[in-house]
Amino acid sequence: MRIIVDANVPAVQACFGELGEVVRLPGREIDAISLREADALVVRSITRVDEALLAHASRLRFVGTCTIGTDHVDERALAERDIAFASAPGCNAEAVVDYVLGSLATLAERQDWCLGERRVGIVGVGNVGGRLLERLSTMGVDCLACDPPRVATEGAEGLAGFVDLESLIDECDVLCLHTPLVTEGPHPTWHLFDAQRIAALAPGSVLLNAGRGDCVDGQALRQRLAGQGDVTAVLDVWEHEPVIDSGLADLAAIATPHVAGYSLDGKLRGSHRIYRALAQQVGLPARLTLANLAPPPPVRRLVLDAGLGPEEALRLCLRAVYDVRRDHDSLHREARRQGMAKGFDACRASYPLRREFATLEIELGEGSRELEPLLKGAGFRVRMG
Ligand SMILES: NC(=O)C1=CN([C@@H]2O[C@H](COP(=O)(O)OP(=O)(O)OC[C@H]3O[C@@H](n4cnc5c(N)ncnc54)[C@H](O)[C@@H]3O)[C@@H](O)[C@H]2O)C=CC1
Numbered sequence: 001m002r003i004i005v006d007a008n009v010p011a012v013q014a015c016f017g018e019l020g021e022v023v024r025l026p027g028r029e030i031d032a033i034s035l036r037e038a039d040a041l042v043v044r045s046i047t048r049v050d051e052a053l054l055a056h057a058s059r060l061r062f063v064g065t066c067t068i069g070t071d072h073v074d075e076r077a078l079a080e081r082d083i084a085f086a087s088a089p090g091c092n093a094e095a096v097v098d099y100v101l102g103s104l105a106t107l108a109e110r111q112d113w114c115l116g117e118r119r120v121g122i123v124g125v126g127n128v129g130g131r132l133l134e135r136l137s138t139m140g141v142d143c144l145a146c147d148p149p150r151v152a153t154e155g156a157e158g159l160a161g162f163v164d165l166e167s168l169i170d171e172c173d174v175l176c177l178h179t180p181l182v183t184e185g186p187h188p189t190w191h192l193f194d195a196q197r198i199a200a201l202a203p204g205s206v207l208l209n210a211g212r213g214d215c216v217d218g219q220a221l222r223q224r225l226a227g228q229g230d231v232t233a234v235l236d237v238w239e240h241e242p243v244i245d246s247g248l249a250d251l252a253a254i255a256t257p258h259v260a261g262y263s264l265d266g267k268l269r270g271s272h273r274i275y276r277a278l279a280q281q282v283g284l285p286a287r288l289t290l291a292n293l294a295p296p297p298p299v300r301r302l303v304l305d306a307g308l309g310p311e312e313a314l315r316l317c318l319r320a321v322y323d324v325r326r327d328h329d330s331l332h333r334e335a336r337r338q339g340m341a342k343g344f345d346a347c348r349a350s351y352p353l354r355r356e357f358a359t360l361e362i363e364l365g366e367g368s369r370e371l372e373p374l375l376k377g378a379g380f381r382v383r384m385g
Pocket residue numbers: 068069070089090092093096123124125126127128129130146147148149150178179180181182187188189192210211212236237258259260261262
């Protein structure tokens with residue numbers, strides 16, 4: 001079996017090498033010609049899997065994407081050709097939540113506010129938004145949520161704190177967008193934050209997008225940031241990646257190259273899910289376990305004694321694992337060096353090792369026990385010393 005795999009997929013040989021012959025290609029270079037002899041294709045989000053890509057793929061029987069999002073895959077085109085499809089729902093959701101908490105802690109420090117005094121609105125309450133809601137609520141942060149498709153299917157009764165988008169924009173200081181890109185149907189998300197909603201953002205508010213770039217009208221956001229300069233944007237995803245609007249990137253307080261979900265843990269979960277799906281598809285045993293793939297984390301344990309306030313302790317712990325400022329700085333540095341599009345992809349291709357907050361154990365000494373709910377809520381493993 002010949003398996004074409006995006007070169008940014010980790011643990012390729014360990015996972016797919018035992019199932020067949022692996023050919024690694026940069027995701028943006030996988031084209032119709034490269035699929036001529038392929039039996040299986042394993043991608044991440046940058047390879048558009050559509051009619052054009054499948055034009056000569058007469059042997060192809062399986063496509064897997066090691067990502068949560070599936071908007072780059074034309075599932076109907078696959079079904080018409082009887083090609084099986086698998087994705088990896090939730091695989092890197094924890095990493096995205098880590099990114100959000102790291103970004104908010106950074107903004108709070110720079111702008112001199114406390115997360116506990118803000119109300120956070122979460123748009124799209126699935127694997128990512130749901131975990132974010134849970135972590136923030138445990139940390140004692142006031143939250144509202146907006147997810148009309150869930151309200152439509154589950155009913156409003158069981159969904160306390162769910163409101164419509166206009167109310168969320170009115171009532172929250174921080175808005176976190178975690179919706180998929182949906183262009184059809186009753187709840188489209190394309191330009192969900194359009195010029196009108198961007199104009200409705202209250203002065204001082206924060207808009208964070210870690211869903212898909214097309215969910216926000218970038219031009220309208222750029223105008224609001226350049227004109228009034230009274231709102232803060234945190235952007236991980238962009239329209240037209242990797243050829244993103246560098247003016248918007250300059251105006252965003254935190255601008256990162258679509259790496260919110262780039263923990264090693266999240267990427268390995270994605271690879272492993274697709275490995276299992278492909279093994280099942282071709283009737284081979286999937287012997288490899290996820291635990292065999294992840295190395296021990298570089299920082300495993302932190303001991304906190306008395307003396308740190310909650311905000312400082314939180315920042316210290318977050319940054320011991322992942323400092324979002326590093327990704328912001330490297331995007332701007334690489335964009336200056338090689339231009340935005342090349343720089344954007346270069347940051348992603350050579351992404352440094354990043355683990356999830358849950359890989360860090362925090363021991364709380366006698367004088368710091370009151371930090372337990374905050375740090376547990378943030379996603380760390382906490383124990384009393
Ligand atoms: N920046 C990054 O690195 C990453 C981005 N993502 C993006 O985040 C998206 C969400 O991920 P998950 O939470 O795992 O997906 P999910 O499918 O578990 O949840 C998405 C939620 O959005 C809701 N939704 C759909 N349309 C909506 C609308 N018009 N308004 C409000 N809510 C709406 C759905 O009902 C669902 O509850 C992915 O589809 C992907 O595009 C995912 C992982 C990493």
